[in-house]
Amino acid sequence: MTTDELGFDPEELRRKYRQERDKRMRSDGYRQYVDVSGKFETYDDDPYAEPMVEREPLTDEVDVVIVGGGMSGLQAGARLRDAGIPRIRIIDRAADVGGTWYWNRYPGIRCDVDSYIYLPLLEETGAMPTEKYAKGADILAHCQRIARHYDLYSDAALQTRITSITWDEDCLRWIVRTDRDDAMKARFVVLGSGPLNRPKLPGIPGLDTFTGHAFHSARWDYAYTGGDPDGNLTGLRGKRVGIIGTGASCVQIAPRVAEWAEHLTVFQRTPSAVDVRDNRPTDPEWVKSLTPGWQKRRMVNFDSIMIGIPQNEDLVADRWTDVWGKLAVWASSKAAVVETDPQALMQLADFEKMEEIRARVDSIVEDPATAEALKPYYNLFCKRPLYSDEFLQTFNRPNVTLVDTDGRGVDRITETGVQVGDDVHEVDCLIYATGFNVGAPAYESGGFEVFGRGGVNLAKDWADGVHSLHGIYSNGFPNMFVIGGITQAAVTINFPHILGEQAAFVAQVIKRCMADGIAAMEIRQEAEQRWAEIMASKAVDRGQFERECTPGYYNNEGLDDRPSLFGRTYGGGPFEYLQICHEWLATDFERDTDLILD
Numbered sequence: 299m300t301t302d303e304l305g306f307d308p309e310e311l312r313r314k315y316r317q318e319r320d321k322r323m324r325s326d327g328y329r330q331y332v333d334v335s336g337k338f339e340t341y342d343d344d345p346y347a348e349p350m351v352e353r354e355p356l357t358d359e360v361d362v363v364i365v366g367g368g369m370s371g372l373q374a375g376a377r378l379r380d381a382g383i384p385r386i387r388i389i390d391r392a393a394d395v396g397g398t399w400y401w402n403r404y405p406g407i408r409c410d411v412d413s414y415i416y417l418p419l420l421e422e423t424g425a426m427p428t429e430k431y432a433k434g435a436d437i438l439a440h441c442q443r444i445a446r447h448y449d450l451y452s453d454a455a456l457q458t459r460i461t462s463i464t465w466d467e468d469c470l471r472w473i474v475r476t477d478r479d480d481a482m483k484a485r486f487v488v489l490g491s492g493p494l495n496r497p498k499l500p501g502i503p504g505l506d507t508f509t510g511h512a513f514h515s516a517r518w519d520y521a522y523t524g525g526d527p528d529g530n531l532t533g534l535r536g537k538r539v540g541i542i543g544t545g546a547s548c549v550q551i552a553p554r555v556a557e558w559a560e561h562l563t564v565f566q567r568t569p570s571a572v573d574v575r576d577n578r579p580t581d582p583e584w585v586k587s588l589t590p591g592w593q594k595r596r597m598v599n600f601d602s603i604m605i606g607i608p609q610n611e612d613l614v615a616d617r618w619t620d621v622w623g624k625l626a627v628w629a630s631s632k633a634a635v636v637e638t639d640p641q642a643l644m645q646l647a648d649f650e651k652m653e654e655i656r657a658r659v660d661s662i663v664e665d666p667a668t669a670e671a672l673k674p675y676y677n678l679f680c681k682r683p684l685y686s687d688e689f690l691q692t693f694n695r696p697n698v699t700l701v702d703t704d705g706r707g708v709d710r711i712t713e714t715g716v717q718v719g720d721d722v723h724e725v726d727c728l729i730y731a732t733g734f735n736v737g738a739p740a741y742e743s744g745g746f747e748v749f750g751r752g753g754v755n756l757a758k759d760w761a762d763g764v765h766s767l768h769g770i771y772s773n774g775f776p777n778m779f780v781i782g783g784i785t786q787a788a789v790t791i792n793f794p795h796i797l798g799e800q801a802a803f804v805a806q807v808i809k810r811c812m813a814d815g816i817a818a819m820e821i822r823q824e825a826e827q828r829w830a831e832i833m834a835s836k837a838v839d840r841g842q843f844e845r846e847c848t849p850g851y852y853n854n855e856g857l858d859d860r861p862s863l864f865g866r867t868y869g870g871g872p873f874e875y876l877q878i879c880h881e882w883l884a885t886d887f888e889r890d891t892d893l894i895l896d
């Protein structure tokens with residue numbers, strides 16, 4: 299097809315994408331970021347908690363300790379309750395359950411995945427979100443609902459930071475130690491501390507010299523800004539505010555801050571791809587039409603479309619599924635007649651989609667230079683696609699400035715502001731919307747150590763790569779299960795779906811062990827070896843795609859030194875993965891485990 303017929307020049311776009319990527323490549327990759335510890339540990343303080351409730355150290359024994367009260371831990375708790383397990387203890391350093399939705403309470407926060415699939419256990423708890431894209435506060439409330447419904451609060455240890463988890467080979471129990479001097483015993487441990495747990499700061503020179511007020515978006519300081527997640531940020535009146543980072547968090551934060559700050563400056567390294575959100579209230583007639591099992595069907599329908607399995611109906615019908623619909627249209631279009639290579643066809647479809655997103659910027663942002671700076675030049679799935687009907691509009695406000703760093707990032711933080719090139723932009727308040735240490739294993743994101751059989755340290759044991767069966771069970775660590783570990787498991791855009799399925803598998807294993815008097819179950823090395831071979835045989839070569847991408851956490855910041863986030867997952871997709879897990883439990887559990895009876 300000609301450039302005129304396509305409406306864009308593929309070669310020119312390819313050249314531009316590479317040029318933009320090359321500007322952003324840097325040799326330090328992940329090392330450019332700073333953890334919220336040491337001299338930056340106050341960035342990790344919990345701004346939401348009431349004063350800590352004193353309690354005696356726990357030295358009792360429970361059936362299961364669940365590490366983390368987020369989407370993994372809550373679903374594990376729910377499924378364990380369904381399985382009739384009596385003593386379940388969720389441990390979380392937060393003062394409540396909710397995980398991501400406990401910590402992230404910034405103004406404007408919502409989930410950008412359809413709430414009817416994102417919020418788990420809707421049918422079981424009799425809940426229904428009020429909008430297609432739920433507010434963060436509503437998701438947190440749903441997490442609390444799950445905890446109440448399944449009685450997960452009564453034995454929970456909140457505001458409790460685990461320091462170590464150690465396998466005691468004499469009593470065949472895990473000893474869980476915490477910063478509250480607890481030394482409790484647990485027959486089983488479920489690690490569910492989540493891949494988006496640990497905030498990261500940019501390693502910008504002068505980070506510690508700023509004398510104004512600064513915080514990370516995942517620890518919003520309402521004591522300073524006033525207001526709540528709906529806005530009303532009266533504390534920002536008369537204040538000059540800077541936001542560093544233009545990812546998913548900033549896209550939701552900036553419109554609310556702009557309403558209250560005297561001036562907002564947004565510092566951008568790479569523009570996000572921001573598509574239409576089109577949120578709407580839940581239709582009561584649709585709710586009436588639902589029949590039992592509807593949520594699972596909707597989740598499966600969404601995930602199917604997202605991995606290219608044709609469906610008669612698109613139940614979610616949003617911008618996520620629209621992209622894949624578009625690819626299907628392309629596959630049957632006249633472009634397919636001249637271009638039969640599916641990857642080349644996919645690239646053309648991606649170019650077209652991104653042209654649409656760039657045209658949207660022009661149609662909304664009035665200042666041409668600002669509009670140009672806000673246009674993303676990379677393939678759609680190089681970074682998480684975003685959805686907002688307010689973010690781009692924010693740059694038309696007289697009190698908002700975009701400072702585009704042309705891919706370099708901010709040069710320096712000074713005592714009073716943010717330096718880009720020769721200009722210092724003075725601010726009273728600086729908000730780091732710079733994301734998380736995505737995909738960090740549970741012990742790293744949770745900040746504790748795990749010592750398995752023979753005192754082996756999990757961090758050292760996995761230093762050269764995770765060894766596991768299904769990303770859930772690991773040799774040397776009996777009675778321990780990982781939910782949401784990503785590596786060697788499957789992922790979907792609707793992450794809670796996979797977490798829920800993994801929770802159900804783990805609950806089945808624990809139920810079986812308790813019913814059959816199995817004191818300890820440990821996965822054999824041969825099983826891990828077999829899984830590693832299956833993983834290798836199913837590996838999808840994303841190398842070419844990821845090398846062409848602008849750096850980000852999806853592609854190891856552009857470096858090839860370790861498998862990328864998705865490169866570590868099971869390449870056969872979520873449905874194959876779940877079927878394998880099911881079949882393993884039904885047929886191979888005994889073959890692949892060493893069991894010690896009570």
Ligand code: NDP
Pocket residue numbers: 322408409410411494500501502515542543544545546547548565566567568682706707708731732733734849850851
């Ligand atoms: P991201 O990792 O997506 O974004 C971090 C931002 O900080 C990027 O724009 C990055 O630029 C920028 N940055 C980093 N270093 C510098 C620097 N030195 N100078 C200037 N800018 C810098 O973090 P978010 O918190 O926005 O989102 C993290 C993830 O959380 C999302 O990808 C998503 O998975 C999840 N999330 C989901 C939401 C939902 O609705 N479901 C809402 C919010 C978050 P660059 O792109 O160049 O690296």
